[in-house]
Amino acid sequence: MTTYTAPVDDMMFLYEKLRNNKFYNELDKYKDVTPDLVKNILEEAAKINQNLILPLAKAGDEQPAVLENGVVRTPPGYKEAYKKYIEDGWTSLSCDPKYGGQGMPKTVSAFFDEMLSSASLSFKLYSELSIGAYNCINHHATDDVKKKFLPKMVEGKWSGTMCLTEPVCGTDLGLLKTKAVEQSDGTYKLTGQKIFITSGDHDLTENIIHLVIARSSDSPSGTRGISLFLVPKFIVNEDGSLGPRNGISTGSIESKMGIKGSATCVLNFDEAAGYMIGPKNKGLNSMFTMMNLERIVVGIQGLGISEIAYQNSLIYSKERKQGKSNKNNSSNGSADFIIEHADIRRSLLNMKSIIEGERALCFWLSQQTEVSLNHNIEEVKQEAADYVSLMTPVVKALFTDMGSEITSEAMQIFGGYGYTKDQGIEQLYRDNRITPIYEGTNSVQAIDLVFRKLINKNGDIIDRYIKMIKKDLENNNEKLSPFIKDLNIYLDKLISFTTWIKDKVENSKDDANAACNDYLKVLGLIAVGHSWIKVLEVSFNDYDNNKEFYEDKIQTARFFFQRVLPRIDTHCISAMSGSGYIMDFKFN
């Protein structure tokens, strides 16, 4: 069984010392979100995650969600915990007060997302898509629809889903077959099958609001004929009360390697009543409002699972004695705690330096997200939106791949015990493994980054991003200079790689395609390195006020610069070898 202590100190450090984005600080709506308030929220969040939700992880793994007589039953304890969870208002954290939300910024809700991912990803998934659906409805629906659906969703009494995938289309949504036929009253009847629907059915809420992409019967084939529909499990009457069951049934739920507490459903729509949300045939655009924010949250899932894996392997390494360290000269059989061994320490610091760097990057991205949504100057909004768009695939893919690495390293520290069910580590390894796959596989993220995000209609985004980092590196702090020197070396490698890949996107697409995963990793490592520079700047300037904390940060950063950043070398060399020999290969 794993233990978990929410990293409130590190989060508060970020909130107090790294909230240095001028535009973010100009946002009126968050003027009252003081550090004291945030600290209160995080401490309450820590309690519920550590005490109420953490035990659900093991429960859900041992007694997975099941489909019984057409109804999905969540694992033991989920219902009671969910009741308390919504009573305490956690589903409403980042929602608009207009609909009953608490109006907290993403800089706060992202911390909660991380904690909840650490405690139980399966449990988290029952409310996670609700937030996505809330955002999508809030952004694209009419006021009537918003008034009818949002308050209950914010309250957590109703939940939401995202219905995209079908048996023949996952990545390639242009292939979708679900049909929507317009009725005389302007509503639609949807018929088709959706698969891999997270929380597609369950017993935690009174209603489930499905956001479904489908093709209206008079729409063209391909991605240009897709519209978005709101399709509730139970029809909602005009007065907001629940009417009859809609034409949606759960065909089956998946038997999966991990996140067994989460119900992944096959949903059959049989003339189900639906309401079009947003403009006709622009459904993919509307859905991507939801998808993009969701992708960042999936990155945060990887971060949260990494954190709990690290914490447990650190504790174990201080309890398990095995072998002598190089300092131990005793000639009897006495052994040292394994944390005394250099190789174990290296592994622990690898985890820690990645996790804390990622958290800092994520905090920067949360600020940018808020600016992109709420600043009153269009230009400022747009620039932030461009950075968010650039970093979304990076955070999704890098953090989740690192989650695989870190949960694997944690298991390795546990040795044979790590492979057994008792310690809970192997569950983290299995649970995390969905994150590089869902919401677009990490290869899809890399292709998105390289082919669509580097340059967009607003110009050369990656060039602007690199210039921003360059500017941040113009810092005369002497103690920072070795770190800045290292990052500059690798930034130059990113610049060369960027020039190369932009050319390939134009002139040799397969070369770019075969290199895109490496490119994403390089950009991601630079972004984490850049975040560490900002952490270091504070650490050196504010050193005397909290020596122990800052010394820990400085040494952790040192590890990242010495041992993690050099991964860039291999990525650059192998990716830029081109793809002719790959495309010509005959896979007989």
Next chain:
Amino acid sequence: MTTYTAPVDDMMFLYEKLRNNKFYNELDKYKDVTPDLVKNILEEAAKINQNLILPLAKAGDEQPAVLENGVVRTPPGYKEAYKKYIEDGWTSLSCDPKYGGQGMPKTVSAFFDEMLSSASLSFKLYSELSIGAYNCINHHATDDVKKKFLPKMVEGKWSGTMCLTEPVCGTDLGLLKTKAVEQSDGTYKLTGQKIFITSGDHDLTENIIHLVIARSSDSPSGTRGISLFLVPKFIVNEDGSLGPRNGISTGSIESKMGIKGSATCVLNFDEAAGYMIGPKNKGLNSMFTMMNLERIVVGIQGLGISEIAYQNSLIYSKERKQGKSNKNNSSNGSADFIIEHADIRRSLLNMKSIIEGERALCFWLSQQTEVSLNHNIEEVKQEAADYVSLMTPVVKALFTDMGSEITSEAMQIFGGYGYTKDQGIEQLYRDNRITPIYEGTNSVQAIDLVFRKLINKNGDIIDRYIKMIKKDLENNNEKLSPFIKDLNIYLDKLISFTTWIKDKVENSKDDANAACNDYLKVLGLIAVGHSWIKVLEVSFNDYDNNKEFYEDKIQTARFFFQRVLPRIDTHCISAMSGSGYIMDFKFN
């Protein structure tokens, strides 16, 4: 459900064209092992693995081994399959004809080990340790003991185990507590608890022969007081018939992430009768005879699981249509098979180039092993033994880590489907994950390599190994030269790293310890690259006789040199950054 086609062609290519070790070819005992005979064996082996054993993988995962009323029951179908398996003589393949074995060299049995690992690792584990126990008894026991135990073990009617680990000691066997008290007749009574005992109990054989390390009551503490004992589940009478049950009971079996068909037992020894094997207090040395060969087999497990994961993802990539390739200009929704996408091809070639390179390295190592065991010139034997000793940790750790990488890449190609139980891919990912842990974690392998294998009492082994590669690279074949040039660049990096690490082993052990995993990877990648050079040499020289086959080899090698070998850069840079900042870190 996975499919599997044993790679007999590639194995026969190695057996026919790469069996070029002069000393190996001098071994009289294998003169009759002609390619025709080997081909017959491999074709029969392919049949039994593809047809009889492959289905056991899923069966064992769905209905794991269980402990019922103190008795371990194997999964459905295991008993019937095991009966056929021993009737066909597969347990005796590499054993001495004196005891009923078929006397095949490791160059052949290693191929069988690979196939069996691909088909079902859990099933394999019921006979795998028998071979280890056979080797250990054959090497260290008296003739009487050999005559009494070996024929039944060779026949497969009895199986064997290795009992090392105890609750407080895995890596660090000096801590062991199991006691052996000498009796007046020269036998011993053993008391203690052993954990993580693979196939510690099961219902496939009539008897189980445990090889147990324990401390004789008058022996010193630490590793210098450990002796090796043979402890049978049922006492064996003088006439070879089975007597009463010995004092061994199965306390529990582990609930594990994977290899669920395999019973991992807690064994309680309560005054169990045992016979000392080999010299008193030298038990660890005797056990390591078994352990070292076993570690190579664990490496082969990683290779076998990689092969079947690759095969299934290749098939899937030719069946699944999703997205347009860069060549597809159609404007309707038509999609291409995912194997048309550069990034998927890159991933497939990554797997293939590693797998085939590993298989060639393993074949070279099998030849060296046979020379080390059977050559009649002591000096030749010793040199081969040194190479085997150097490469054992490399093959164990590299192949199993690559198994984690390759099964993960294969799952990624399957997308969401890969995470469900239906495809069998996620099982390969889970089953393989034990291989970097058991028989000594991969960090233990790396420490063993760096601190004990580079230089031994016979001299500077790594220096001799590097010189051998250098000599093999003195080749004037023009077509080979770009490959040789690349390998030489990386060989020079290995040489610098070696000089650095030898110095650190002497003068700064923590630096060496923190670098040892990277060093193992670098040496391993060079060893695989070297094996590819030998494959390429044949491919170019014999090109016209089998163009399609050799072209495939040449292009696969190209991928390895362009995209896999450059991993060496990062390993060298990060490892040689030292460990001061790691050792000083305060993990509060």
